[in-house]
Amino acid sequence: MTAELTIPNQTAPEDDVVIHHRTWKDYFTFSTDHKVIGIQYFVTGFIFYIIGGLLAEGIRTELATPDADLVDPSTYNSMFTMHGTIMIFLWIVPAGTGAFANYLLPLMLGARDMAFPKLNAVAFWIIPPTGLLLILSFFLGPAQAGWTSYPPLSLLTGKVGEGIWIMTLLLLGTSSILGGINFFTTILKMRIPSMSMMQMPLFCWAMLATSLLMLIATPVLAGALILLSFDLIAGTAFFNPVGGGEPVVYQHMFWFYSHPAVYIMVLPFFGVISEVIPVHCRKPIFGYGAIAYSSMVISFLGLIVWAHHMFTSGTPPWLRMFFMITTMVIAVPTGIKIFGWLATMWGGKINLNTPMLFAMGFISTFVIGGITGVMLAAVPFDIHVHDTYFVVAHLHYVLFGGSVFGIYTGIYHWFPKVTGRHIDETWGKIHFALTYVGFNVTFLPMHVLGLQGMPRRIAMYAPEFQGLNQVCTYGSYVLAISTVPFLINAIYCAYKGKPAGSNPWNALTLDWQTTSPPEIENFEVLPVLTTGPYDYGDTEEEEKELTAV
Template identity: 65%
Template sequence: MTKVEFPRNTPPDKNKGQNPVVGHAAHPTAWRWQDYFTFNVDHKVIGIQYLVTAFVFYIIGGLMAMAIRVELSTPEADFIDPNLYNAFMTNHGTIMIFLWIVPSAIGGFGNFLVPLMVGARDMAFPKLNAIAFWLNPPAGLLLLASFIFGGSQSGWTAYPPLSLVTAPIAQSMWVLAIVLVGTSSILGSLNFVITILMMKVPSMKWDQLPLFCWAILATSVLALVSTPVLAAGLVLLLFDLNFGTSFFKPDAGGNVVLYQHLFWFYSHPAVYLMILPIFGIMSEVIPVHARKPIFGYKAIAYSSLAICVVGLFVWVHHMFTSGTPGWMRMFFTISTLLVAVPTGVKIFGWVATLWGGKIRFTSAMLFAIGLLSMFVMGGLSGVTMGTAPFDVHVHDTYYVVAHFHYVLFGGSVFGIYAGIYHWFPKMTGRMLNETWGRIHFALTFIGTNLTFLPMHELGLQGMPRRVAMYDPQFINLNQICTFGSIILGLSVIPFAYNVIQSWLKGPLAGDNPWQGLTLEWTTASPPAIENWEELPVVTHGPYDYGHDHVPVGTPEVSA
């Protein structure tokens, strides 16, 4: 891509005259490390703030998960108190969804990459962007502080009437925390939509927009539609808990099923909020490391929008056992099967891109290929549960736990790792160590399958989820799962060491170590404060690898 002088598409020196910790005056080319701990309006700083904060909560949520698995290695409740088990189980799910996957996939990668990919100097509303991030740490602290009052013990779904009678103070703190995270999501999504629609460089046609940006656009629209519904349900639940109302109290005329509708209208699309940005990451990582144009660009782009639309009409498949009438079961069975079609379009597009490519098995590519296998496994079990007759039998069993962990851990977390290995050089100017990356992948892949694959059989045999004590007939499979969870926990160690060591002393990356074609690779590594001295002009597609008119050399760093 060539560079020419281009008018700024955001006001220059937006922080000029402010405190030098926040402003540009004292830092004309780069930020100091201290600036990452301040209220900073640079989209790149905010993206890294999201990623690091989310990873801290990932460690906390992972430790809760390991405590749960150690408890489940025996049928008796002999490791932690059953009430504490319930609190760990509730907050593990809450933290992993609301404070790890969503903030890192959307807030972290989205903030860092979207302005760079569309040729903007920052997000449309930089201060609003910073506010959206700073709503997350208080939300996480609220969740952790709730353990002073016993911790929320009603599961991450917080179904009444259970959520109305167990640890009411902790439950109220849980509700407030999720409302804060939801507000952050709404503010961030509004910013993404306006940035992508209004601030891409004029030379970029819509069929040249990177697929990650299409994914973030679809995700943001979905969040703007669905998140307020969850907020409404949680506010009503908070009123029932503290102000004597009876929206969801059945003994006072309330309707518990209404809460389920409000909750799942957001929380099933929340699966797509977590996975759509990961799909975008996959669409960026695979063509670069396969040195081949993405197969079916328009199909993959439009399938993100299709998932956004159809994903709003599948929530009742979580409620097939909640007294839903037959016609409703039939409608949502069909819609659930339909949403698999645009997802399948993406899978086939990625596989076709890999076919015949000059694949470099970098750590990023290993995690991307690992995601393909994991997500296909989770998708197949999802199709089975989307059919009402089968779902009735496995509902609330470990089959469900196996399904959503293959989708969310095997899908989202593998994708986050792929993104970190791919864009770490751009974020820091340093290369990660590939040997440590391969060790990290091997431990993660083995640990994931050992932990979650046996859960399918546990569910088919009838073991219920969310219990600390179980029938001794399930002990052998549970011990395999626990062993796998230990490997999965240990897998974080080489990753953390690699990131810290490489950030401090890793080999310099250069501006474009992977020889990528999207706009973020046309700026320095790490990018300057306003991204470019001169904004780029788009002269070819983002995935035109192997085309004669695109000058792309040998990657500076090979696997």
């Protein structure tokens, strides 16, 4: 590791090109460089995204007809269980927190690396073997109880698969907590001296809020899983009513993590959007303080809304009222962000390039997901549509329309930074169009199906739902195909794209004030802040100066 961190002998003065390039072999090592780890997280996550996506296509193909004709119902149960688990724990959480935060935080804060580089590498290297373990369970009778794994159902559907599922989540949770320690410490302690908290890029604020949730909520899931594993393996009855246990206690502990997990999965992308929009609209962000603090408020409120997942679990009415109100209140800080972004765009010189298109796609789909969220927060409505496709539509608008669109926004925005090359715009726009259309065709009809009463998590359905289901299935194929131009474009342009220079967007945050790709310790000389992160075009002259550079 010393060898990796050592900078090769001082470069000759006439040598203008950055020579500290990583070779592909570095990405298979226990590297402590946050940029290598960030890319390791992303590529690993994307591989699992493809696996989880193929499972989704399998699910949609099965649902093209009302009968269980493609796979038998118990295989179907395993497929949606694995789909949910992989997408959440092996794709969005690692890609959002692991990839983006690792790559960007030290660059944005002016640090040479994360606070604990080796811990960072440990956190990453937990993930690939754990993911393989989960995949392995496919061949040993996989878990069937959904990603929520409610007992007593999860205690009845096969010990091996469920045991592997619990172990997988405990390991991924550990990785997530170790990551959280690193992000939290790095943000609070590793900023360059001239940067105060209120001068941090908003992505750092978003990650501060995210890391708090990772540290406070994830351990409680571990507690629930420990008890569940005792029920499964040792025959205790914590959650098994047969032995006097209380399944509802599991639900509370599970959702105490898993609702904040939604914010762990989306807050980093609130940060990404806050970075991307001012740059591509050439305007200062509207309401820096409001956006920064609303992240912290979301983090806090996110911890006290969990039981809105349990309105039908015999939760007493006064408690349901409490959780209904807190859940509705959390729409306020989220709305503050949305209006902040819209007000930033308002009157700006909007450059409709791929990152901006994905950012606007993010806002439009996330608003739909947010509004259906408020609808679901209302107890009477939730009781009506609980466990129907309305919920499936809602959560995909948040996790795909939010998180995955956010991931793509970030990828297109920072591609020149990471590779030093431009990604092709035309193919980027084709990718955006296919994704946006495919996504909405897949998930918009599910709202209607849910309102009509189609239950989720079942391989068969009543014949009258077939028409809309086929629309969803065709949409999902478009969504699958949309990944192909992205992959080809990204891989091709990483090697053959147009050289981008160090700051093609004329952005002001510190991540753009170094070479692209950044050299091994990020900065030749540690930077000093001369502007705020978003001081774009306050006056005509300033903006001219900025774009002339």
